[in-house]
Amino acid sequence: MPEQTTGASRPTLEAVAARAGVSRATASRVVNGGVGVRAPLVDKVRQAVEELGYVPNHAARTLVTRRSGAVAVIIAEPEFRIFSDPFFEQQVRGISRELTAHDSQLVLLWVEGPGDHDRIARYLGGGHVDGTLAFSLHNDDELPALIARARIPTVFGGRSEAGQRLAVPYVDSDNRGGAREAVRHLVSLGRRHIAHIAGPRDLMAALDRVDGYHDVMMDADPALMSQGDFTEESGARAMAELLDRRPDLDAVFVANDLMASGALRTLRERGVRVPEDVAVVGFDDLASVVRSTDPALTTVHQDIEGTGRLMVKLLMRLLDGTGGPVPASVITPTALVRRASA
């Protein structure tokens, strides 16, 4: 038995079986849960595992089961800044946690541009991972097509045109509903001239929030709409424009907290009182922003980590083929959080 002499290399199942005095098959059963093995044998194997410090060889297992126990999270370079986005962090955290709960690992795939597509396609084709998770933010992204071509189970984070066209399931917050709730809240406060500061035009989440705004403000003056790019700076600028165009506005729904923070700054600089003169509602409920605004920001909360977890859950159902058919999308609810600004 060479296993005993080659003490340097890691013990195999064979060694465990030999030590426990059972066959490799039985040892395997115990290692994988031990169903259908009698208690005394289970114990003997468990003990052998313990004593030998046995850890299953992942490659060997993958080779036969055709399951790698890993999931790729694809990050496209155009949005790499997203990486330092608290948003993204929370989502990845959720993904990581849920993956751990499913005994899977997270492989980070950083796509640096079309030149990388080949490499990624080969990687996805190589059976390294069981499925992928991707964020399709911009509509012009080539990533969805790439993933579709690799024919690997995938779930998207965020609604996207390409994703829907390719029938890839996605998870998203109820952006439209959340926006609607925000604007309705402003209406219920008796506000009549409610403006909107929108996010980037190529971002579905931003567009959905615009739609939600229009659901309530069906015949709003176009002058009450202003365009930002989700940065604080752009929010400040958009607010200034709005005030110039419609000095009579009495409320503003801002498409994200960062821009809302900028809007608040402009209002303060112009001596406009919040919420007395103008009520402000944001979106995201970002801890770092919400904590520091003055007055405290009323905003639409979304469960980002939960979204990440849901992506994994959906993917796992896709992989198992159990739990019934996989829905085309899952929309997580949002909730208005009332603070001082509206």
Add this chain to the structure above:
Amino acid sequence: MPEQTTGASRPTLEAVAARAGVSRATASRVVNGGVGVRAPLVDKVRQAVEELGYVPNHAARTLVTRRSGAVAVIIAEPEFRIFSDPFFEQQVRGISRELTAHDSQLVLLWVEGPGDHDRIARYLGGGHVDGTLAFSLHNDDELPALIARARIPTVFGGRSEAGQRLAVPYVDSDNRGGAREAVRHLVSLGRRHIAHIAGPRDLMAALDRVDGYHDVMMDADPALMSQGDFTEESGARAMAELLDRRPDLDAVFVANDLMASGALRTLRERGVRVPEDVAVVGFDDLASVVRSTDPALTTVHQDIEGTGRLMVKLLMRLLDGTGGPVPASVITPTALVRRASA
């Protein structure tokens, strides 16, 4: 030949060999570079690979070569915020790029606390990855010990007590040297009362910068030292304290750009002119900060992405066993970037 009928499953080397009319061994040689195979056969195999869309099965390869082609990047939960740190982002980017250049993949391991240690240890022991990369920032971290116990090749990012004790190679910026250069520059400007705003006391990088400051200001008044925690807010506060204690100070070296930005704000609020009255030097050369300060911030540049790449290079040498002995540490140079603030 069942391979042909099971069109659904991916082609194997066997299928490629059959199609090219060669043996599996020869096909394997071609796929792995094709040395020692005559040109016509190489072409035939290449063509078969192309036509069949063959992608090597990773698990099978790993099983025999004992190399997974993956490297784990370990992120410890106590520092999870670091994830949204531009710093960390750049470092991971460098790691990702260099890993790609070495045909390796990045597996993200998110450690959520001591409860996770078992899971991680088992993972590292399971041959999933060839080596690990970890960031040991705080001195009280248990992570280094955990990794050491797993006996897996590792490189640390950042100097740490534990890392040095366990003789794990590390890569770090020349924090001390950079700080020295910053302070020397202030001296060369004729400044005499040079203060320092330090970073967190449990962070080696911050301590090294303090040491660099002291290297030049050997008998500095302790009143010229102030403590921050690397946030903008803390920089503003520390600057205020310094001005109260030593109104005659004419320069300040701040341990990072974020705090420098805060310090600049305090100085502006107090009507202190920069650099005329007080010269300010930061550390990091963070694009997002440096771009927006007024006046433009003079700071110490460090090559974060390069540090990440170096970590990978070092690890690869550790794995290959080639390229000579692996140094205990690699320190990347820093460089003072002169702008308007000093």
Add this chain to the structure above:
DNA sequence: CCCAGCACTGAGAGCGCTCCCATGAATACC
């Protein structure tokens, strides 16, 4: 013209594991 020497190629073992199937023991049924 024969054989040593060389360059290529193929046969086959084996990496560590799971899973199918056969075997044997124990229990149930009539």
Add this chain to the structure above:
DNA sequence: GGTATTCATGGGAGCGCTCTCAGTGCTGGG
């Protein structure tokens, strides 16, 4: 008490690949 049935266990094939080693066809020297 004999056979059908269940249940636990072991034997062994085989996942797709790499790698050693033997074999094949050449060339060149004697």
